[in-house]
Amino acid sequence: MSYIQKGKKAPDFALADQNGEKHSLVENTGKWILLYFYPKDDTPGCTKEACMLRDNFPAFKNLGITVFGVSADDAKSHKKFEEKYDLPFTLLSDTEHAVGVVYGAWGMKKMMGREYEGMSRISYLIDPAGVVAKVYEKVKPEIHAEEVLIDLKALME
Secondary structure, eight states: OOOOOTTSBOOOOEEEETTSOEEESGGGTTSEEEEEEOSOTTSHHHHHHHHHHHHTHHHHHHTTEEEEEEESOOHHHHHHHHHHHTOOSEEEEOTTOHHHHHTTOEEEEEETTEEEEEEOOEEEEEOTTSBEEEEESSOOTTTHHHHHHHHHHHHHO
16 A cells, blocks of 8 residues: 655545535645544544544644544544534545545555455645645554644644
């Protein structure tokens, strides 16, 4: 699985969120963006990651960072996930896996000896010019939000 390297232009995308509204990278030019890919709504690791981002969201907001969570789940699933955990950020539906493929998040995975296609847990910190400032290949859900905030503060200095 290849992914977009640090220092490269982040590919644009257009995906619908949990409310059916479309979002793109281009329309967010000039803002810092955390684009985080995750396997599935309301599963243990994904819930932990989303809740940690939620709990740290005031700090993200103060730094002017836009957070987009992306999975293959549909808008209805995202809406339930958002409401159940009071998530204050945008969840994007990549049901066709097109964005996941481009960003190296969709591909073969292994779990308990079984191989299957799915979304991996990978994140991109994208600068206001649309360039990848940091790639998080092996995201640990319980510390990811703090890790991103530390990196973002260092990059903004």
